[in-house]
Amino acid sequence: MAGLSAAWHLQNAGFTTTVFEKNSEVGGRTISIKKDGYIMDPGAITLSPAYKETLQLLHETGAGAMRVHTQPVLAIARDEILHYIDLSKIVSSGLKTGFLSLGAKLKLFRIVPTLLRYWSKCDFEDMAQLEVLDIENCESFAIRKLGKEIHDYLVDPVIRMNMFSSTKTSSAVDIIWLMKMFSGAEFVQIKGGMGALSENIAAQLGDIRLNARVEKIEMIHNQVVLQVDGEAHNFDAAVIAIPPELALNIAPWMSGRQRKWFDKIKGVPSLTVHVGLKSRPDSPASLVMVPGIEAKDVLGIVLEHNKCPGRAPEGKGLIALHMTGEWAETQQDLDDLQVAHNALDTVKPFMGDLKDQVEMVNLHNWEYVDHERYVGVYKSLTKARPEFMDGRVTFAGEFISAGIEGAVICGRRCAEALTRE
Numbered sequence: 001m002a003g004l005s006a007a008w009h010l011q012n013a014g015f016t017t018t019v020f021e022k023n024s025e026v027g028g029r030t031i032s033i034k035k036d037g038y039i040m041d042p043g044a045i046t047l048s049p050a051y052k053e054t055l056q057l058l059h060e061t062g063a064g065a066m067r068v069h070t071q072p073v074l075a076i077a078r079d080e081i082l083h084y085i086d087l088s089k090i091v092s093s094g095l096k097t098g099f100l101s102l103g104a105k106l107k108l109f110r111i112v113p114t115l116l117r118y119w120s121k122c123d124f125e126d127m128a129q130l131e132v133l134d135i136e137n138c139e140s141f142a143i144r145k146l147g148k149e150i151h152d153y154l155v156d157p158v159i160r161m162n163m164f165s166s167t168k169t170s171s172a173v174d175i176i177w178l179m180k181m182f183s184g185a186e187f188v189q190i191k192g193g194m195g196a197l198s199e200n201i202a203a204q205l206g207d208i209r210l211n212a213r214v215e216k217i218e219m220i221h222n223q224v225v226l227q228v229d230g231e232a233h234n235f236d237a238a239v240i241a242i243p244p245e246l247a248l249n250i251a252p253w254m255s256g257r258q259r260k261w262f263d264k265i266k267g268v269p270s271l272t273v274h275v276g277l278k279s280r281p282d283s284p285a286s287l288v289m290v291p292g293i294e295a296k297d298v299l300g301i302v303l304e305h306n307k308c309p310g311r312a313p314e315g316k317g318l319i320a321l322h323m324t325g326e327w328a329e330t331q332q333d334l335d336d337l338q339v340a341h342n343a344l345d346t347v348k349p350f351m352g353d354l355k356d357q358v359e360m361v362n363l364h365n366w367e368y369v370d371h372e373r374y375v376g377v378y379k380s381l382t383k384a385r386p387e388f389m390d391g392r393v394t395f396a397g398e399f400i401s402a403g404i405e406g407a408v409i410c411g412r413r414c415a416e417a418l419t420r421e
């Protein structure tokens with residue numbers, strides 16, 4: 001999304017662009033897979049109404065009608081039971097829900113002063129505005145401010161589902177970011193799957209080269225030279241829109257604060273297990289948040305047939321289990337059906353036994369689902385960030401501000417920086 005956004009904005013500013021994509025399709029972590037009548041989103045799950053720039057991009061590329069607004073019901077697993085929160089009636093359903101004790105619910109109000117203070121500073125354009133909160137990890141912030149019960153049954157599952165890591169490896173800043181993302185009380189889905197978002201932007205771009213891996217990028221005699229599958233391509237400028245570890249491989253000359261920042265970013269792996277079911281489980285939830293103390297191997301569950309209409313054939317179910325990288329490693333030698341059965345076993349206590357319902361399986365391995373956000377990541381970003389967009393080789397990605405909106409904004413900013421050059 002960062003690369004596509006950069007190309008779209010450069011094209012609009014009158015430049016000729018070429019997009020090199022190593023895979024056989026565009027989209028990276030915003031893709032969909034169609035199989036046996038199911039439409040699966042192995043990567044990005046949803047847009048938020050707070051994603052103003054992504055929604056604007058969708059509109060500008062002529063696909064505004066692809067938006068589907070849904071008011072999701074969320075579930076949180078506690079003591080082997082699913083407890084529900086209807087986002088459209090957040091206060092009443094929050095008061096009724098049983099996943100937090102009354103004492104814990106009252107403690108939730110302690111977050112209000114922090115929210116009032118930092119809400120307007122939580123800007124997808126520049127998360128570094130929240131750097132004053134970036135002095136402790138999520139775990140310590142949540143336990144200190146809200147207590148252990150809220151940490152274990154609210155903050156931890158929300159971080160696991162959204163950051164694909166733990167509260168230990170997320171910054172306190174991420175709590176505020178996530179509250180902003182969910183604040184719209186609705187999800188924005190894309191007809192035909194999240195991948196239709198990236199495919200639609202790509203369809204408006206002039207030159208997209210698929211199965212084209214960039215191996216190296218360097219400045220030679222005032223030209224930006226890309227080595228792509230053994231062939232050199234000369235350009236006036238480039239946007240590198242790939243995760244930091246990969247960017248370091250193709251731009252080993254990177255230096256200064258940017259190098260220091262990229263060097264410290266550690267990617268997190270994950271496995272998405274999609275399971276097509278003969279019938280729909282009896283649950284209204286779109287997302288099931290799973291506290292680590294309930295099931296440590298599963299980061300979260302998406303009931304895709306509830307998330308958006310049209311994702312599963314009539315009457316059938318489709319669920320996605322997002323599994324930890326550690327768990328995925330233990331499954332490497334097994335066939336897909338066995339992996340799906342094992343994944344379903346990890347959630348059996350609160351989802352019931354769904355194994356005999358399985359009629360389709362799809363596994364998608366992410367070497368880099370997201371990255372850890374160590375304490376200080378946003379603080380050091382303030383210093384390093386100007387270097388990302390300095391010169392004729394710039395760097396874009398959701399590492400600057402999280403999620404699709406972060407990627408889209410960052411791509412646009414790279415395009416603007418190059419246009420000024």
Ligand SMILES: Cc1cc2nc3c(=O)[nH]c(=O)nc-3n(C[C@H](O)[C@H](O)[C@H](O)COP(=O)(O)OP(=O)(O)OC[C@H]3O[C@@H](n4cnc5c(N)ncnc54)[C@H](O)[C@@H]3O)c2cc1C
Nearest residue numbers: 001002022028029043044045046213214397398403404407
């Ligand atoms: C399971 C999952 C769930 C998510 N849920 C959400 C969500 O609900 N909401 C949300 O906002 N975000 C979500 N995200 C995050 C979102 O998908 C990303 O923030 C966004 O897609 C990042 O875009 P990007 O352009 O920065 O990186 P990427 O999507 O990783 O794109 C990088 C692209 O570069 C290509 N590439 C890499 N190396 C090379 C090379 N050497 N040469 C050529 N091409 C190369 C890759 O193939 C890829 O297409 C989720 C991600 C995952 C994986």
